[in-house]
Amino acid sequence: GKPRVVVVGGGAGGATAARYITKDSDGAIDVTLVEPTRAYYTCFFSNLYIGGFRELSSIGHSYGTLASDYGVNVVHDWAVGIDRDAKTVSLAGGATLPYDRLILSPGIDFVEGAVPGWDVSQQNKMPHAYKAGSQTELLKAQIEAMPEGGLYAMVAPPNPYRCPPGPYERISMVAHLLTQINPTAKILIADPKAKFSKQALFEEGWQKHYGGMIERIGPDFGGQNVSVNPDEMTVDIDGAVEAVDVCNVIPAQKAGRICDMAGITEGNWAPVVPATMQSRLDENIHVLGDATNQGDMPKSGYSANSQAKVAAMAVRGALTGSKVFPAKFSNTCWSLIDTDDGVKVGASYQATDEKIAKVDGFISQTGEDTDLRKATYEESLGWYAGITEDMFG
Numbered sequence: 001g002k003p004r005v006v007v008v009g010g011g012a013g014g015a016t017a018a019r020y021i022t023k024d025s026d027g028a029i030d031v032t033l034v035e036p037t038r039a040y041y042t043c044f045f046s047n048l049y050i051g052g053f054r055e056l057s058s059i060g061h062s063y064g065t066l067a068s069d070y071g072v073n074v075v076h077d078w079a080v081g082i083d084r085d086a087k088t089v090s091l092a093g094g095a096t097l098p099y100d101r102l103i104l105s106p107g108i109d110f111v112e113g114a115v116p117g118w119d120v121s122q123q124n125k126m127p128h129a130y131k132a133g134s135q136t137e138l139l140k141a142q143i144e145a146m147p148e149g150g151l152y153a154m155v156a157p158p159n160p161y162r163c164p165p166g167p168y169e170r171i172s173m174v175a176h177l178l179t180q181i182n183p184t185a186k187i188l189i190a191d192p193k194a195k196f197s198k199q200a201l202f203e204e205g206w207q208k209h210y211g212g213m214i215e216r217i218g219p220d221f222g223g224q225n226v227s228v229n230p231d232e233m234t235v236d237i238d239g240a241v242e243a244v245d246v247c248n249v250i251p252a253q254k255a256g257r258i259c260d261m262a263g264i265t266e267g268n269w270a271p272v273v274p275a276t277m278q279s280r281l282d283e284n285i286h287v288l289g290d291a292t293n294q295g296d297m298p299k300s301g302y303s304a305n306s307q308a309k310v311a312a313m314a315v316r317g318a319l320t321g322s323k324v325f326p327a328k329f330s331n332t333c334w335s336l337i338d339t340d341d342g343v344k345v346g347a348s349y350q351a352t353d354e355k356i357a358k359v360d361g362f363i364s365q366t367g368e369d370t371d372l373r374k375a376t377y378e379e380s381l382g383w384y385a386g387i388t389e390d391m392f393g
């Protein structure tokens with residue numbers, strides 16, 4: 001029969017890989033995509049929903065076109081086990097799927113105990129909103145329900161985590177919303193990192209648009225020494241206990257747990273061979289996106305999409321003998337600070353034996369004029385339309 005590929009996870013990495021393998025192999029490869037949710041909400045632009053710039057429905061996508069137009073066999077279920085010797089994936093529903101190549105793109109899970117007092121059973125009291133959908137909706141509703149002059153706190157994650165500018169774009173969007181509905185409210189960030197992505201750009205923007213609203217406590221002042229009490233709605237930062245109205249806890253992260261179950265992680269992440277995105281521990285498994293330890297690329301949707309195209313080419317080459325070109329990768333992370341005030345950071349990358357290595361990069365500058373910032377924001381709208389088309393057809 002035809003060679004079989006199973007893809008676990010229908011997000012930025014997995015959906016792209018499933019689409020590119022079917023699209024480019026003209027029916028020569030059977031592709032099954034395993035994804036529990038029928039509607040995938042992108043984390044990208046979920047902050048813009050919080051800020052009031054997008055409807056929630058505009059960031060939800062379904063898998064219908066992958067099935068109807070590309071012939072991807074879409075299975076809505078959880079992968080719960082991988083037998084690497086038998087080369088099979090078992091599903092929560094009881095089915096077993098055989099594969100010649102397996103692609104894992106499960107995104108992230110949270111490191112247990114990373115923020116004392118918090119675990120996923122508390123995520124309704126203190127949302128992470130770091131997997132999009134109901135968590136994002138809940139966080140926004142909590143912000144809208146804050147008392148006048150209330151306090152929103154964020155516990156920011158340590159490196160490495162998905163979307164390096166994501167927490168700070170979120171702060172910008174929360175500030176934008178509060179400026180409209182609750183202008184005397186305050187925002188407090190407890191941050192274990194000495195510095196963060198696009199810091200000078202965010203700090204300039206916060207001063208310009210939201211002066212006096214945002215306070216960040218970094219590691220010099222105990223920002224890494226944080227615990228929470230979801231029942232009391234308090235945050236303890238280095239011994240100082242604050243009562244908060246909303247607490248957005250973004251814990252430390254690790255590869256989606258199916259990677260651990262497959263036995264392909266070292267520490268928190270799955271190491272990969274850059275040229276093909278194959279696991280360093282099993283050549284029949286490719287790993288994409290946030291779950292990987294690959295080198296210089298940030299954990300972003302753009303990166304996962306870029307890595308998926310490299311893996312799709314390598315898988316087709318291995319299974320059908322099609323031509324394989326040298327791997328090239330790229331990434332840009334846009335962030336919206338306020339209306340029409342967009343900034344970006346990005347780079348191109350190549351595969352070395354050791355890692356995905358940065359070739360050259362660019363970043364927005366402080367003091368840019370409003371036309372350029374507006375153009376940067378508009379570029380991000382084009383990118384969103386493009387990547388979701390690239391993932392879902």
Ligand code: FAD
Binds near residue numbers: 008108258332
């Ligand atoms: P995901 O896209 O998370 O996909 C993983 C999928 O796997 C999920 O659908 C999940 O249901 C499924 N899954 C997990 N385990 C299993 C299992 N056992 N069986 C079956 N399915 C499973 N990136 C950008 O490029 N630009 C941005 O502007 C941007 N903004 C962001 C803002 C926020 C607030 C956040 C949180 C992230 C942002 N990102 C952005 C990052 C981006 O969302 C992730 O890097 C990207 O989604 C990673 O793709 P992935 O395929 O690794 O994982």
